[in-house]
Amino acid sequence: MTSAARFLETTFRIVYDYVSRAYRPLRHWIGALILATFITMIAAVSHIFPVSNWDMFAYTAAVLETDIEDPVELHDLSYEIVKQNVSPGEFLTLTQDRDYRIRQYEDPAAFSTMLGFYRLKLGYVETLRALSGLMDPVKAMRLVSIASAVAIGLLLLVWLAREKALMYGPVVAAMLIIGDFSGSAALLSPDLYASVFLLLAAFLYIERQDIGAALCLLIALTIRPDHLAFIGVFFVFALIYGPGRWVMTATFLIAAVAYQFLLKDESHPGWWIHLWFTHVEYVPTLEGFHPPFSPLLYLQMLVRSTVRSMVGQNWLAALLALVIFYAKVIEPPRMAERSKILLYAVFTSICAKYLVFPHFETRFYFPYLMIMGMILLIAWHQQNRKTSVTSG
Template identity: 45%
Template sequence: MALSAWIEATIAWLYRTWNAHAGLLGALLMVGYFAAVAAVAWAYPLANWDIVAYVAAALNDGVRSAAEVHGLAWRAVEERVSAGDFLVLTADRPYRIRQYADPQAFATMLGFYETKIAYVAVIGWLSHWMQAVDAVRLISAASAVAFGTTVLFWARSRGLLGHAPLILAFLAAAGFSEMARSGIPDLFAALFILLAVWSYLRGQDVLTAAALVAAVAVRPDHVAFVGVFACAALLKRQGAVAALAALAASAAAYLLIMRGSEHPGWWVQMWFTHIEYVPTLEGFSPEFSLAAYGLIVVRALVRALVEENWLLLLLLLAAGYGRLLARDAFMEERERAVLLAGFGTILAKFAAFPLFESRFHLAYLTVIGMTLLAVAVRNAATVHQAAAPDHPAIARKRQNKLAV
């Protein structure tokens, strides 16, 4: 019993200490977490096959042959991963064996990756000063730092630093640390979505538009968010001009990127991603099938529920959103627009191209979560103040009763 009482007393003391210095301790916790993720992303990155393709896309200057690009990319990766990891990347399954052995088959895959023009361009630019795989690692680590810094300042501006453990637990469940280690453009793109929404909530519409266009340049599929966000901004009459300008620029950029790349098309990528990893895309053109599309949706939902966390997090956020609406919680019009855009984009993108991995939804989940947390904390503080004995509203109510 004595030990149990001591443990409970210690926990209570830690909680009181946290509350007394929540802002400072929350900021320190966030800094430590994001610094640790960035350091691990640089020092211990995951041996992701996509890194090979992104490095190849960055080194493909239009002059080198397919064989030269293939050789440069695989040698760069071999220099930076362990022998065991390299064996997995090159001999784990028939598809990878073919990609390592056949430069022409490998070249047909690059259209999937060349569409991320900003990401590929940054890798190519950094490759003038460092090894190409190191460039990928640097972008991942820097994105983790910048993403974390944005979350930190957002939390500080909305009085959420005391809720740092909740914010970090949410990001961890959404796959933030794994994204940082994977050497893919998702976190880099998510950074711009986060910057865009934070700027929008602060009324900085020009910066919002610029960040949205940058997100599309890194990952063109974020044009879906720009479209839904523009509709929400127009509906709420908040920053609609800048949002519509961003939509026009993003749509134009999307069309130019798709037409200027060797991307095989929506259904080919859908088939390749969900049904069959064909060894080469040359001459590959499966017919659209509604039955196959339905099967893809079911598989994606099941895998999202069993293997990932984003769907459960989305349900949790939806429940929180519904609770706030049911209690008639005060929300700024821009917060309402952000929530509509976040939820709407996840549903729209999943319908258009079902993807089960959390990394495709991290940006939207984060902006929804941060916005809902800010609304909940603000309304809780208002209720607490209203219930205080010396609150002006309580005092006026007492005076009215005495007057009667």
């Protein structure tokens, strides 16, 4: 080694040792500050630079339709409200950039057939409706998204603090980035809103607050009914292992009944048509649209969704990384039983949900990836702490 190389090595070690000594007593404060700053930044950016999407029209109409029966009036008012909340260029894009959007803009009857996709998110629509006395539905959507982002940040901070692991704030911030947290916070959809209650349910279950966890799961179901898959898988693992068995059994039964209630509206197009919209094409109207089920086409959807997940999204890579981390680093016998139940249920439900409805976007898997990440991070932290105590 040359003298210059030795000088660089020595300098680096001196600086590193000094920074380490200064960091160690403040590591929890620094970790919490980094995570809180990241959450604040995401909320601020989402507020200053809001993202617009076509779903704003449909959710606005779903909020207003209890007071407006005429489909033409409902259509025109919904588009006018959105127009007031976006720039002229954004409105042009949302109404003119493809045949589907042009048809929805020009044809109130075609637009009304699409609302069944959105009425189903009853918890989200009712929240927007409750806020509509103070602001228009688009502003309410933005408020819900930003508030959900802040709530998730606060919950993660509490979770870390509860486990004396606030020094991992930067790691959790990185997990949020990989999980497309910023995109979900800016997007006007119920996904992040439901994620608040799923994450809270996971935290409460680990804290042995089974009733609170059950209530959060049911609220998440009303916001996005497809979370029934997770509730069902979670109930099975709780039944097998024991902790929370009866509460989660009751939760699943209530959720199954509630799901049927949410589906009672005949305007909902059903599973296959929803898949068709996601993976084949956006048809201009659902009136008289009944494509036959095709196993071959379904397999093509799975393949296409998997390719899109690998090429343009993060969730599949994140899931693989979490599985490898669990296999190589975590010692399952040393994990708390409730954490194991939740971890296994989340992983299984991701696989089950993907087979039933192969979403390719990371935002649909965000809460599940964060639950897995938090469980594994805390398990690793506790594992290292116990090892240090034993060694000492």
